Amino acid sequence: MKTKEHKIPEATIKRLSTYVNYLGRLGTDSNPVISSEILGESCQVSPAQIRKDLSYFGEFGVRGVGYDTKKLEAEIKDILGINHNWPTTVVGVGKLGQALLNFDFFRNHGFRIITAFDSDPNKIGTEAANGVTIQSISNIEKCVREEKISIGIITTPVAAAQDVTDKLVDGGIKGILNFAPIKVKVPETVTLRNVSITSELDNLAYLLTQKKR
Amino acid sequence: MKTKEHKIPEATIKRLSTYVNYLGRLGTDSNPVISSEILGESCQVSPAQIRKDLSYFGEFGVRGVGYDTKKLEAEIKDILGINHNWPTTVVGVGKLGQALLNFDFFRNHGFRIITAFDSDPNKIGTEAANGVTIQSISNIEKCVREEKISIGIITTPVAAAQDVTDKLVDGGIKGILNFAPIKVKVPETVTLRNVSITSELDNLAYLLTQKKR
DNA sequence: GTTATGCTGTGATAGTTATCACATTGTTGC
DNA sequence: GCAACAATGTGATAACTATCACAGCATAAC
Incomplete structure (x- = not known):
């Protein structure tokens, strides 16, 4: 992979994620090669857009032929870095937190959930769905540091989000995926x-309201 | 509200959602008026951007003063259409579906969840968290039509997503919020x-990988 | 070997979105 | 009533992103 020094649009990264998702499913033995046109149909993206997106990172296809399905999948995974294995924690074991603890694809996207935290005394000490023991929020900093946890996923209520963020940061966290509908503050490092489900709801409401007029 | 005939950027809608979120919390009795600068600090958006976003829809502030906090909140809610009360259903009552059924803010964003569907015989007939009875997937079309359900929220596995979508569409659904990581196809009407949690994960992985280099 | 074919890779162009700078206008104090 | 002030609203500009059209290159056919 030869990364070029241009700034990559965020939209490109989002689409690469879509491509890799479809490549995983389209890449049967009967489809060893795929063209940007066919991939584009599945992903609902123009062929030119796909080629442009890929061109930021190098040349992965064969002119006149197309892309090796499996190879392209591997290349994009490499670009996105979802072949890593980051130690991850989920903070806030409500329904959403539990849903995320159960998601298989976490593992397939480079994250390994090794701990979970909650403030509810009834939950602390019990085992979450995937065998991870739930610990007290007050242990976050120590645990993040000792277990060298890289990623924190925040699924607490709004009121706790910034406090929990600070604890993760103090422990030396590298990345945060925040599901609480507030823009938590972190140092530049x-x-x-932020994943805002409310904003998706609002967006849908807006589109529907527009259509009615 | 005087809607102008320009095309509104999607990013603007997303930010409006953020504004209304913060206005609800900032608008105490001691802050009856707020400036674009102060709101911008909270939302991490430039003051000019806020004013531009609002200008697509009309004039809501007072020059030299700022915006009436409560009034602006109401205006944006009106723009976004989150003062409606759309009958809504959740299809797929796994952990994610349950999390969404429990979310208070659904109600506060114009959605009223009145039914839920699942394919698991053990779940059908039981009551989901908020008192809604879980019905069989095979009832979707009939139920959507009879109960005049406007919105469908899909939280099924990928394999079922398109089938469930078709059933909702056949029943006359108006809008769909899809959490399954596949681009389901719907008619233009x-x-x-699509909300892609996987793509958010991939994006985080990418950013972390970049930082390491 | 030569030509025809087909899909990629990419510079040029068009379109979209954000930023800037300032004109505008309501408010306050005298 | 007038001047000074403060924050909005917006046209102009810059930055960014997507689309287009075709050159470039590998393959296949003869």
Whole structure:
């Protein structure tokens, strides 16, 4: 992979994620090769867009032929870095936290959940769905440091989100995926992504309202 | 609200959602008025961006003063259409589905969940967390039509997503929020939004990988 | 070997979105 | 009533992103 020095649009990264997802399913033995046109149909992206997205990172296809399905999948995984194995923790073991603890694809996307935290005394000490023991929020900093946890996933209520973030940061966390509908603050050294389900809801509401007029 | 005939950027809608979220919390009695600068600090958006976003829909502030906090909140809610009360269903009552059934903010964002569907015989007939009875997937079309359900939220596995989508569409659904990591196909008359948690994971993985280099 | 074919890779172009700078206008104090 | 002030609203500009059209290159056919 030869990464070029251009700045990559975030939309490109999002689409690469889609491509790799479909490549995993399309890449049967009967489809060893795939063209940007066919992949584009599945992903609902124009062929030119796919080629442009890939061109930021190098040349992966064969002109006149197309892309080796399995090889392209591996290349994109390499670009995205989902072949890593980051020690991960989930903070907030409500329904959403439990859902995430159960998601198989965490493992397939480079994350290994090794601990979970909650503030509810009834939950602390019990085992979460995938065999991980739930610990007290007050242990976060110590545990993150000792277990060298890289990624924190926040699924607490809004009120706790910033406090929990600070504890993760103090422990030396590298990245945070925040599901609480608040923009938590982190130092520049920490990578942060906010996932806002409420904003998706609002967006849908907006689109529907528009259509009615 | 005077809607102008420009096309509104999707990013603007996403930010409006953030604004309304913060306005609800910032708008105490001691803060009856707020400036774009102060709101921008909380939302981590530039003041100019906020004013531009609002200008697509009209004039809501007072020059030299700022915005009436409560009034602006109401105006944005009106723009987004989150003051409606759409009958909503959740299809797929796994952990994620349960998490969504429990989310308070559904109600606060214009959605009223009145039914839930699942294919698991052990779940059918039982009551989901918020008092909604879980029905069989095979009832979707009939139920959507009879109960005049407007919104479908899909939290099934990938394999079932398109089938369930078709059933919702046949029943006359108006909008779909899809959490399955596949781009389901719907006719143009149906409004669709895909929420891809996997793509958020991939994006975080990418950012972390970049930082390491 | 030569030509025809087909799909990639990419520079140029068009379109979209964010930023900037300032004109505008309501408010306050005298 | 007038001047000074403060924060909005917006046209102009810059930055970014997607689309297009075709050159480039590997393959296949003859």
